[in-house]
Amino acid sequence: MGDRREALAKMFTAKGGRVNTNRGQAYYDSLMDMMNRRLLELEAMPSASRTSIKSVLEAEGLNRRDFMKWASAATAMLMLPAQFTPLVAKAAEVMNRVPIIWLELQDCAGNSEAILRSDAPTIDELILEVVSLEFNETLMAAAGHQAEEHLEEAMKTFNGKYLCVVEGSIPVGTGKEWCTIGARAETFEDHLRHVASGAAALVAVGTCATFGGVPAAAPNPTGAVGVQDVIKNKPVINIPACPANPANITGTILHFVLTGQVPELDHLGRPKFAFGYRIHDNCERRAHFDAGEFVEEWGDEGAKNNFCLYKMGCKGPMTFNNCSIVRYNEAVNWPIGAGHGCIGCSEPQFWDKYAYERPMADARIKAPTGGVEKTVDEFGLGLLTAAGIGIGIHAAISMAAGKKEGDA
Amino acid sequence: MAYKRVERMTAFMRINHWVVAICMVAAVVTGLYIGHPYYQSLIADPAVDKYVMAWNRWIHFIAAIIFDVSSIVVAYLYFFSRFEKPYKKLLPTPKNIMEFFLVFFNLITFNRTKGFDSSHGDSFNAVFFFVFHLLLAWMLFSGLQLYVHGLAHGQSSIGTWWPAMLHLATDWTVVVCGGTYMDVRIWHHMSMYFIIVWVMIHVYYQIWRTIFWQEGDIGIVIGGSKFVKEN
Numbered sequence: 271m272g273d274r275r276e277a278l279a280k281m282f283t284a285k286g287g288r289v290n291t292n293r294g295q296a297y298y299d300s301l302m303d304m305m306n307r308r309l310l311e312l313e314a315m316p317s318a319s320r321t322s323i324k325s326v327l328e329a330e331g332l333n334r335r336d337f338m339k340w341a342s343a344a345t346a347m348l349m350l351p352a353q354f355t356p357l358v359a360k361a362a363e364v365m366n367r368v369p370i371i372w373l374e375l376q377d378c379a380g381n382s383e384a385i386l387r388s389d390a391p392t393i394d395e396l397i398l399e400v401v402s403l404e405f406n407e408t409l410m411a412a413a414g415h416q417a418e419e420h421l422e423e424a425m426k427t428f429n430g431k432y433l434c435v436v437e438g439s440i441p442v443g444t445g446k447e448w449c450t451i452g453a454r455a456e457t458f459e460d461h462l463r464h465v466a467s468g469a470a471a472l473v474a475v476g477t478c479a480t481f482g483g484v485p486a487a488a489p490n491p492t493g494a495v496g497v498q499d500v501i502k503n504k505p506v507i508n509i510p511a512c513p514a515n516p517a518n519i520t521g522t523i524l525h526f527v528l529t530g531q532v533p534e535l536d537h538l539g540r541p542k543f544a545f546g547y548r549i550h551d552n553c554e555r556r557a558h559f560d561a562g563e564f565v566e567e568w569g570d571e572g573a574k575n576n577f578c579l580y581k582m583g584c585k586g587p588m589t590f591n592n593c594s595i596v597r598y599n600e601a602v603n604w605p606i607g608a609g610h611g612c613i614g615c616s617e618p619q620f621w622d623k624y625a626y627e628r629p630m631a632d633a634r635i636k637a638p639t640g641g642v643e644k645t646v647d648e649f650g651l652g653l654l655t656a657a658g659i660g661i662g663i664h665a666a667i668s669m670a671a672g673k674k675e676g677d678a
Numbered sequence: 679m680a681y682k683r684v685e686r687m688t689a690f691m692r693i694n695h696w697v698v699a700i701c702m703v704a705a706v707v708t709g710l711y712i713g714h715p716y717y718q719s720l721i722a723d724p725a726v727d728k729y730v731m732a733w734n735r736w737i738h739f740i741a742a743i744i745f746d747v748s749s750i751v752v753a754y755l756y757f758f759s760r761f762e763k764p765y766k767k768l769l770p771t772p773k774n775i776m777e778f779f780l781v782f783f784n785l786i787t788f789n790r791t792k793g794f795d796s797s798h799g800d801s802f803n804a805v806f807f808f809v810f811h812l813l814l815a816w817m818l819f820s821g822l823q824l825y826v827h828g829l830a831h832g833q834s835s836i837g838t839w840w841p842a843m844l845h846l847a848t849d850w851t852v853v854v855c856g857g858t859y860m861d862v863r864i865w866h867h868m869s870m871y872f873i874i875v876w877v878m879i880h881v882y883y884q885i886w887r888t889i890f891w892q893e894g895d896i897g898i899v900i901g902g903s904k905f906v907k908e909n
Contacts, residue, residue, distance in 0.1 A: 548830055550828075562728060563728075564718075588860055619860075630863055647867075653872070661879065664785075665886070668886065
């Protein structure tokens with residue numbers, strides 16, 4: 271109840287759902303001044319890692335033109351006017367000045383995989399190679415006491431300056447002792463609190479870290495929650511989705527590099543530049559939705575003709591994310607393009623409430639007393655039947671024993 | 679036996695009743711389609727011509743907006759009607775509580791007791807309709823919450839104030855329902871069944887009263903009046 275009250279208070283203080291893509295010349299002029307100053311400061315600082323975007327791009331056979339194409343796309347994604355493109359390019363170059371500590375908690379490492387495992391890395395993914403990753407449990411060579419020492423040293427050196435990226439949920443329930451890390455068997459919760467204490471801001475990457483995700487699905491044996499439920503005294507940026515789109519991770523870090531501030535967030539703490547619109551709003555199959563042309567079963571005539579996947583359980587109309595614009599793997603494809611509906615993976619409680627291959631009306635709900643799950647329609651028909659039987663009984667007794675005015 | 683004619687619904691109230699009844703049927707038929715499209719539109723026209731889902735949504739929204747305006751008018755009439763002010767029958771005064779139970783006993787004793795004056799609106803009816811108006815208000819708020827998601831960009835044809843106001847007025851439904859948009863949708867859908875149950879009972883009760891009271895109650899909603907025995 272306390273949580274709900276807090277969520278309610280948060281909603282009323284939120285600035286509303288408006289995505290403002292044109293804030294006027296004066297605003298952009300002052301923003302540009304601020305970014306210029308910030309980038310100059312960063313440039314003067316010693317780089318925290320030896321990798322530079324130039325060397326990484328060269329190694330992958332990408333030229334300056336590819337890089338500038340990416341920079342203009344990233345500028346558009348951040349909803350900045352075109353004159354900011356050189357600044358975005360510059361930010362990518364000085365990104366190795368912003369130290370990052372990346373924690374891996376209760377999850378499948380899917381977000382790291384999404385970034386690392388593509389056979390032709392996109393520039394978004396390469397940018398993440400350039401950032402000064404001071405500590406990453408999944409990737410680093412060090413182990414045990416050596417790794418712990420490394421973490422302490424990084425936290426001390428960059429105290430108050432580093433971004434803490436978190437992947438995975440935090441178990442805080444009775445099962446939290448199953449999840450420990452390091453030689454001192456620190457629980458995930460303590461580990462996160464410790465690292466968060468010196469961070470400038472936290473970036474929760476993926477749905478597990480933002481809303482608890484799959485580990486928090488019913489019956490949530492470990493009492494898994496997201497970062498925002500544990501860390502209350504630091505800015506937390508949520509980048510949900512399963513996995514989070516590397517473009518959105520890069521975009522958020524770029525925004526931090528450019529401004530030193532967190533981007534504008536919606537009421538769930540998600541950057542508005544990425545989560546301001548529904549999948550449905552920009553879906554390539556939207557015309558088929560409006561026309562009432564739906565895929566009725568996998569592989570039918572509708573599926574062959576790219577009809578709308580709403581009846582196969584697409585949750586695009588309820589899901590806020592930019593998949594339909596940015597897509598995945600350098601805009602090659604995305605779930606709906608590949609013929610499967612959206613499962614709402616960037617929404618809270620998606621595994622319980624969104625990820626089923628049925629139309630929305632067929633969501634299964636638990637009866638108030640627990641027990642068998644029913645759809646709303648099954649429950650409703652039961653309700654109507656009960657009302658009908660009640661009316662029938664009342665009518666029958668009225669006929670048999672009721673008193674009609676005027677009767678003797 | 680002499681009967682006296684008493685007016686029970688003004689012309690406006692009767693028109694409102696039937697407008698609302700038609701809107702409700704339209705909203706149920708189209709709402710079920712929106713939740714789970716139950717008929718196919720495999721006609722040979724290209725997608726841009728048939729627009730089946732879009733028309734269903736359009737009818738649903740128009741029915742809803744007429745419903746909403748009617749609710750606002752009814753809410754006004756609760757307090758300021760020159761005919762009967764329903765709020766007076768809703769207040770939990772001893773007289774109203776007494777009347778409520780007398781009418782209720784009349785129903786569950788199959789009209790074997792009838793200790794109240796049936797020539798005017800009674801407290802039982804007032805409470806029964808108040809439940810309906812609460813359900814309607816809930817459908818209004820939860821429905822507008824689902825609707826405002828489509829205005830994610832914060833613009834609308836009538837300005838930015840409209841989605842901003844809807845967010846302010848309806849965002850609480852998400853928290854109350856359980857924290858996700860899907861919960862609002864489920865509750866919006868489920869509330870439809872509560873309303874249908876209400877309608878079933880309402881229609882049954884009007885017919886039952888007509889048969890057992892013998893005062894011509896069913897004619898109220900068409901002719902505006904019923905007949906009570908003169909003592």
